[in-house]
Amino acid sequence: MGSIQALRGTRDILPEETSSWQRVESVARSILGRAAYQEIRTPIFEQTDLFERGIGEATDVVGKEMYSFKDRGDRSLTLRPEGTAGVVRAFIEHGLYAQGGVQRLWYTGPMFRYERPQAGRQRQFHQLGVEVLGSVDPRADAEAIAIAADILRALGLKDLHLALNSIGNTDDRQAYRQALIDYLTPHQAELDADSRDRLSRNPLRILDSKDVGTQAVLQQAPNILEYLSPASQTRFEQVKKLLDTLGVTYQIDARLVRGLDYYTHTVFEIQSDNLGAQATVCAGGRYDGLVTELGGPATAAVGWAIGLERLILLLQQLQPSMVTKVDFYLVSRGEAAEAQALVLAQKLRQAEFSVELDLSGSAFGKQFKRADRSGAVACLILGDAEAETQTVQLKWLKTGDQTAIAQAELLSDPDTLRQQIIRSLNAS
RNA sequence: GCGAGCGUAGCCAAGUGGUUAAGGCAGAGGAUUGUGGUUCCUCCAUUCGGCGGUUCGAGUCCGCUCGUUCGCCCCA
Incomplete structure (x- = not known):
């Protein structure tokens, strides 16, 4: 690379x-x-x-x-x-x-x-x-x-x-350390190379060696609990x-x-x-x-x-981690509509809804495909006709139900809207 | 620091000496110039981690190198 x-x-x-x-x-x-x-x-x-x-x-x-x-x-x-x-x-x-x-x-x-x-x-x-x-x-x-x-x-x-x-x-450990050295020194030859090396430097660490030979030697080694x-x-x-x-x-x-x-x-x-x-x-x-x-x-x-x-x-x-899903996926097309969509997205967010705004500018069909994949609960559609009348299409993605609603009205009753979202989420 | 395995697209991969590098997912465009999850069509690797070598010919063999994975050491 x-x-x-x-x-x-x-x-x-x-x-x-x-x-x-x-x-x-x-x-x-x-x-x-x-x-x-x-x-x-x-x-x-x-x-x-x-x-x-x-x-x-x-x-x-x-x-x-x-x-x-x-x-x-x-x-x-x-x-x-x-x-x-x-x-x-x-x-x-x-x-x-x-x-x-x-x-x-x-x-x-x-x-x-x-x-x-x-x-x-x-x-x-x-x-x-x-x-x-x-x-x-x-x-x-x-x-x-x-x-x-x-x-x-x-x-x-x-x-x-x-x-x-x-x-x-510290004293207990010192005593045990000496006992361990005394026990292991005669068995040096049976230890793995790393453990042999540690005998002088850090004998306690020999205890958790994964080497089978070393583990065999340790079977008979003194127990630290008896030196407390x-x-x-x-x-x-x-x-x-x-x-x-x-x-x-x-x-x-x-x-x-x-x-x-x-x-x-x-x-x-x-x-x-x-x-x-x-x-x-x-x-x-x-x-x-x-x-x-x-x-x-x-x-x-x-x-x-x-x-x-x-x-x-x-x-x-x-469990594989789950992706967080958004309440609304906002789809728009046309200069006026795109500008209104940006504003609408911000207002919905200020009302504590989560909104993903589609920025692609591509055909509605493509934007819908993305709306679907995003897992959003509902899709908001804003095109030339809606821009003209200050409305928006609200489409529930699970059922496909769609209604036109004034943008101002959508924002006027957040509690009801939130309940609708919850209802849609709970409906299988 | 030591040992072993593996590197083909954003992801998963087939290919094991003859050249047009399968296939799937994802992505882009279209069938459908304003309605999704289905379907269909088209596009999406001048190149196989890199460098060098062997060969008429290398993704495929060899060497080195880098990366990665697992293990040792050690630790969370």
């Missing part, structure tokens, strides 16, 4: 798809609003440092997936690869902690990671996420998880499962009990570790079997250390993010 195309890993969301996106946003917005979450909008790029410190230098996201560049002032900037770091930065920068209590925030927008695109994964993708800052209470974890489940359910999604785990506090301190254990028990009480079903997955360094205690993923290799639609957890890590006061926090492309993939498996 000689012409310019969208960059690898990016794509256009065309009109036939935008209604799905709008539906997701409006469902999420209303559920979050009822739970007292407030929207926050942060910049799409930040100082590179923020992500390096927040997400962790050893993670793949920071190590090889960031879109980083120098600006004209020689500052290193990065297109945000996830939403939490920016929200926490704003939380600290604006002293939101000073307002006391708990901050419940949500956001949505594009994220960027330099990866090879595949099913459910792009370089520019969109997330909708929440961050609950300022509570250690296990109820905060349970509430956040329940709300995520609510949003997915309200959208009609089924066959999702919630995988849950606790990775404890009594306090961490109690905390995890509380979260589980609260989810039970809420009727949220989950499976414990002791192999579930997340890829970003900031997680502590509760971690979870909501997965689908219908997404190919990238099964996770929503993921999150607790991150009690991140706010201090980024220079703020000690603040406990939980959050999650939904991958919107993946969500919409699932939605479209349920």
Whole structure:
């Protein structure tokens, strides 16, 4: 192709798809609003440092997936690869902690990671996420998880499962990490190359390797849940009990570790079997250390993010998106009539009807064909004869009934007109 | 970064060495110069992602390249 195309890993969301996106946003917005979450909008790029410190230098996201560049002032900037770091930065920068209590925030927008695109994964993708800052209470974890489940359910999604785990506090994880290294080191030869590599760098990540040999070795590996301190254990028990009480079903997955360094205690993923290799639609957890890590006061926090492309993939498996249809399709021909039609269209719109004005100037026959295809409820016809008398033909496309009516009269009683439209829509 | 598959019109496609690149949808015009969803007619790719090679001859074979899809890594 000689012409310019969208960059690898990016794509256009065309009109036939935008209604799905709008539906997701409006469902999420209303559920979050009822739970007292407030929207926050942060910049799409930040100082590179923020992500390096927040997400962790050893993670793949920071190590090889960031879109980083120098600006004209020689500052290193990065297109945000996830939403939490920016929200926490704003939380600290604006002293939101000073307002006391708990901050419940949500956001949505594009994220960027330099990866090879595949099913459910792009370089520019969109997330909708929440961050609950300022509570250690296990109820905060349970509430956040329940709300995520609510949003997915309200959208009609089924066959999702919630995988849950606790990775404890920093000390717990340190102890477990050592135990895992001790166990795996003698088995090094049986591990796949990637896992062998991670043994020194990031041993926890070996747990979710897809390699069968590695998985076999892991069968006998120590379980992280047995390395939790009594306090961490109690905390995890509380979260589980609260989810039970809420009727949220989950499976414990002791192999579930997340890829970003900031997680502590509760971690979870909501997965689908219908997404190919990238099964996770929503993921999150607790991150009690991140706010201090980024220079703020000690603040406990939980959050999650939904991958919107993946969500919409699932939605479209349920039902193809539908095109919005218009009340009136306005057909006109002849100079005077075309001018009157433009005015009539505007007046109808001001009266809150939806109107599509045919601009083609082609023969009436062609315009009718388009009226039909547009799915409009009724067609308005304005030709020389109507222009002369300031009237318009009103034709109900379902029945073919047609009457002449003065333009002024059409606009004089919008309520009756609206009822007629509804009646026509309901008639099969 | 690695592996595999695939690139023919706006979309779905047939074609697997001989040249006039099927067909369908969508689109444009007409039969019907002011009445749709049916029908009928006409038009709609000097060219097969790009470049180079093999051959008398390439959409078809080979090489490279770009794009895309799926998988690995990793993640939402």
